[in-house]
Amino acid sequence: ILEFWKKDKIFQRSLKNREGNKKFIFYEGPPTANAKPGVHHVLARAFKDIFPRYKTMKGYYVSRKGGWDTHGLPVEIEIEKKLGINSKTEIEEFGVKRFNELCRKSVLEYIKDWIEMTDRIAFWIDTSDAYFTFTNDYIETIWWILKQIYDKDLLYQGYKVIAYCPRCGTPLSSHEVAQGYREVEDPSVYVKFKLKDEDSYFLVWTTTPWTLLSNVALAINPDEDYVKISKNDERLILAKTLLEEIVKQPFKTLETFKGSSLIGKRYKPLFNYITPEKDC
Structure with a gap:
């Protein structure tokens, strides 16, 4: 043909x-x-x-x-x-x-x-x-x-x-x-950020630890339930659904509240390279 x-x-x-x-x-x-x-x-x-x-x-x-x-x-x-x-x-x-x-x-x-x-x-x-x-x-x-x-x-x-x-x-x-896309295993870290107005810490997880040098804000889900717990003489704040997965017993739950109540809270950054001029 x-x-x-x-x-x-x-x-x-x-x-x-x-x-x-x-x-x-x-x-x-x-x-x-x-x-x-x-x-x-x-x-x-x-x-x-x-x-x-x-x-x-x-x-x-x-x-x-x-x-x-x-x-x-x-x-x-x-x-x-x-x-x-x-x-x-x-x-x-x-x-x-x-x-x-x-x-x-x-x-x-x-x-x-x-x-x-x-x-x-x-x-x-x-x-x-x-x-x-x-x-x-x-x-x-x-x-x-x-x-x-x-x-x-x-x-x-x-x-x-x-x-x-x-x-x-x-x-x-x-x-x-x-074309260069591939799945790789990357490091992730848990970090504690101390609140400025109380002796408590945000327990934070990030898959981009290199960004901690310039960190100026944390993401909060306003509709999610959060807890404040006491463990090893420290007070930690984290999402309630992740509590059993992340924190090993023994610990004591002190408070349960919505994420919306955390909006506007200030914390101490790990590094002082960047100082935010205003709130998020």
Whole structure:
């Protein structure tokens, strides 16, 4: 079937037969040619093929121009692995021009594998006139588009906290951050905070002990039941539901009250690096 489609130019004829018809615009989100395609790429390209093919069957003219994402961090990391280098300094010592040439050569080699896979799964798209994101024409087009957006006053400068890779020297996308997600065991600690107006302590649990250096507030559930207990000549305040789990017998329960009664209470911080200017 593939040979028949190729020999008789079925894809090209499906376009030619619909020239002049109402257009359905399709933009190929270019795959990054930093490695050979995997199984998940087959799935993504199958999804991309469904809608243009359906619209073509409905009589629309659907031009499908292929494209390749051929520059950026994934490509550079691939070449770094091949060269056995791991920093910007090593790239500069190797030579930026030589490094860029290897990046271009690498993506062109992988594109052959991508085209073979694309044809094999019958994803109809024009790869004979594909765009490459590393070409000057493409880059200048992006700058031109950005200038049009700027002239229409649609750009603004803002601030956002983002993840940053010190090794790569670049911000990371949310997708890249998610790729590094893993479950780990982390330390947690129980801490006592002494109240300022009485000889009692808040018993606090935190999974981020490094934040204690700058601690200025504690979280209280106003609807939760809290208890004040006496143990080893100390008075501790904690959530009632956690009492048996956290504190071993013997202890004596002195009071039971709602968390709302604790709001506004002041306590002594463990460290004096930060002094809050006002109450929470």
